[in-house]
Ligand code: PEP
């Protein structure tokens with residue numbers, strides 16, 4: 130089986146009827162980027178930059194962050210997309226350095242973009258580093274945990290402030306760098322049509338989107354059946370988000386665990402997902418699946434799946450039509 134997978138290195142991620150998708154990796158460090166490239170990833174769909182901040186006594190400087198982002202860009206070269214998510218501290222990822230008050234419900238608390246918007250100097254340091262690094266690769270900026278249009282607009286406005294500063298300093302950066310948001314809060318999924326008019330892209334974070342939609346802590350093993358992205362409610366939100374983006378000519382990615390799950394890949398291809406971001410080991414198996422499927426047939430399959438009432442029924446349907454997922 131391994132040898133079969135190796136044969137997929139360097140091949141296009143294209144369906145039998147010619148629909149091309151991007152199979153990219155989730156990474157947490159520049160070293161992960163090297164490993165991901167070796168495993169066939171076409172770029173990075175989620176760089177979890179919070180790991181730059183964690184487990185240390187001081188905040189990472191602009192130059193230190195810049196070095197990390199340039200390193201990832203160099204690994205993948207000038208064309209491959211590299212989606213850099215601004216820091217997602219909070220929830221299960223603590224940062225004692227920020228001296229944040231202890232919370233009863235950290236997953237519903239002061240985290241991610243909420244911290245970044247509250248601490249613009251901290252946020253701007255990261256945005257400036259990403260912008261400067263964008264001279265070396267196809268970097269994109271992604272904001273985590275967006276719930277409202279106001280948050281997105283405030284974050285985007287700070288990108289523009291940083292661009293003005295860098296321009297005045299004579300720094301080189303990609304003026305037309307794409308800015309997008311994670312869709313991982315139901316509030317954002319429900320207003321996807323409005324967001325789609327303003328953002329450059331969406332990336333669906335199914336780990337959090339599922340936990341918030343089903344109100345089931347993603348760390349709680351007892352709730353695993355509820356924490357299933359094939360819950361019909363979650364699948365309907367995903368369909369809505371991709372459709373909203375397409376209506377505005379924008380692309381949609383997915384960077385939650387679902388993107389690399391064999392049973393999900395046919396459905397997501399059918400729903401029109403453009404970019405699948407997953408742990409590096411899942412890339413070649415996903416490419417094998419995509420190359421064996423017909424996108425038009427998967428669109429019909431997805432439409433049928435949306436009518437079903439349980440994750441088990443959806444899985445059974447996918448297995449019946451695409452035996453390769455088993
Ligand atoms: C997600 O929520 O699906 C996601 C990709 O972000 P994280 O797992 O880092 O919260």
Ligand code: MG
Pocket residue numbers: 313334336337
């Ligand atoms: Mg998340």
